[in-house]
Amino acid sequence: MSSYLIRNAQILGGAAQDIFISDGVIREIGTDLTGEADVDIDAHGLIALPGLVDLHTHLREPGREDAETVLTGTQAAAKGGFTAVHAMANTFPVADTAGVVEQVWRLGQAAGYCDVQPVGAVTVGLEGKKLAELGAMHDSAAAVRVFSDDGKCVDDAVIMRRALEYVKAFDGVVAQHAQEPRLTEGAQMNEGQVSGELGLGGWPAVAEEAIIARDVLLAAHVGSRLHVCHVSTAGSVEIIRWAKAKGWPVTAEVTPHHLLLTDELVRSYDAVYKVNPPLRTAEDVHALRMALADGTIDAVATDHAPHPMEDKECEWAAAAMGMVGLETALSVVQQAMVETGLLNWEGVADRMSHRPARIGRLAGHGRPVSVGEPANLVLFDPGYRGTVIPESFATRSRNTPYRGLELPGRVHATFLRGVPTVLAGELVEPGELA
């Protein structure tokens, strides 16, 4: 394993320092380090952050390898500065058994670009009827701690209560996709001014908020950890803020796209803007930014959802929901949170690495950038300005809402336990991951 001397990196945006890495561990931090390294990296002007952790991705394997594979998905993750991603359970077959979660975990290990932590389904087949074997998934090689029926809501209050209670036995957490199903039948976009004008079925904010309100009460009642996926409305933020003020064990995430985009974009009927939960209003975007800034929302999670071209290049109602997000996440957060003065780089490290790692109970990730810690690092160039070119992505899919948009910042290098997965902005070849 090579050793690396990273020169003049601004750790969490602080003063420039050198970082010496060998055998997968941060060995030394200081100015003008003199140790001998196999590779020197000039990190002048670059910010060093702990490797990013994503609580919410769809890697599509097994089943939809036309959209993404664990290999291409983790390559995209590495290019985005991530060293660990959670892979949601809505694959084919569904990740509702120890066998499937172990398969996904092993695919991640084999790919080598990023740790893949499978999320187990809460219920068999994501059908919301019968608990999946949560204990078996936890006891498997994948050691699952986050359980979610993401894409579908665990809408039955009794099933949700039991799941929350049951996972306490192994310090698990239920990550809820909050969507009241009856209120969202035929839903195509945020219900509001724009949906009314466009004649598209509405997805009302209350359908998210009603489930979150119920779930925080359930979590408090049974004393279990609840995590709320992709919070998208100002009302949801208020409920979570209230639950946290009560001291209840509730955490929440927001996607980069909900921090930047609004439902006005749907006026184009371009299905690249179709996502679940839907893009909301400018007031919601503002509330989400404030909540991420003050810690009410704990984490940024991409909800990276690759889809093949044909599932987006069609009429709105027929299109699939979701956006790719791994390779643009940090840039969007820089634009929405850092350049607006809402979050400094220390805050970014907290919301994109420390806290998500803690929620997922991921050992070795989300650690401080300090001596003796595993060398999971990203070097980010915040001064870079470039246009988003989907064709340059590592993900197999191209369904990004940022095509042609100028976004700040670029990942220069990513290290996974001391091994570079990205250098000078380019993926390291699979054979060289050692």
Place this chain on the structure above:
Amino acid sequence: MRHLVSAADLSRDDALLLLDTAEELAQLSGRAVKKLPTLRGRTVVNLFFEDSTRTKTSFEVAEKRLSADVVNFAAKGSSVSKGESLKDTALTLQAMGADAVVIRHHASGAPARLAQSDWLHGSVINAGDGTHEHPTQALLDAFTMRRHLNPGLGHDLAGRRVTIVGDILHSRVARSNVLLLNTLGAEVTFVAPPTLLPIGIENWPCEVSYDLDSTLAKTDAVMMLRVQRERMNAAFFPTEREYSRRYGLNGNRMARLPEHAIVMHPGPMVRGMEITAEVADSPRCTVVEQVANGVSIRMAVLYLLLGGATLADTPRTESPETVA
């Protein structure tokens, strides 16, 4: 203007030009030979993904009166029903040299998607998309209103009060009408139970009322929208009879209208639901007239989009062919 996707695409001048052109073209229907050579050699495709007898027939008659080559491409029985995408259908029509595509689609936004894509180079004419818009219906409605309420070329509908009653939430007719009527200066009031009004309606350029009776006395044209019986099952209203009592137009209610006011309906009517037979068959009801006007309006749309002509270029004398 290349496409007609939304009534919002039309400026006041555009709208008046269309109405005036339709007025000129309407004279044709009085002749023994109802044909103009304007679109000879041009191909117009009627691409209907949703069943429609009236609109499709109306477009077809309009196209034929302008001598276009008409191709009917029904989604049923074609490759579309075997899973062909909108894109591939469009590319196919492009390859066949369609100069215009008249599209009816069950998905809101499908015509907008076609118009913005580079799949087709011809004009896209929206013949009704989902619960979004139906601009030629709004044009024929405005044409009918103008004839009754402010007749004359170049006239608009300034100050005329139009009441639209029924399932606004699911109505593409209501959406296109409110846009076009505002462009033409009319004042629009929607009357419906609150369940059948879209969220955000308070920001639309119209008044909203839950009470039909109080609105009728201040109405120059009342437009009754069809209410589908299946809405009842989704709890939009309790029963057919209750809907009819509160929001249906019967003889007593019609008597509250000012003397000059007209009763309109885009069809198909559900007699006994939103409109009684007494009203539907009364001389104030313009349903049949609207159908005839639909042909003139669709001719005007095709004429102006495909011919690229202005009203001044409209042939005022009969060409040899139409005489022959």
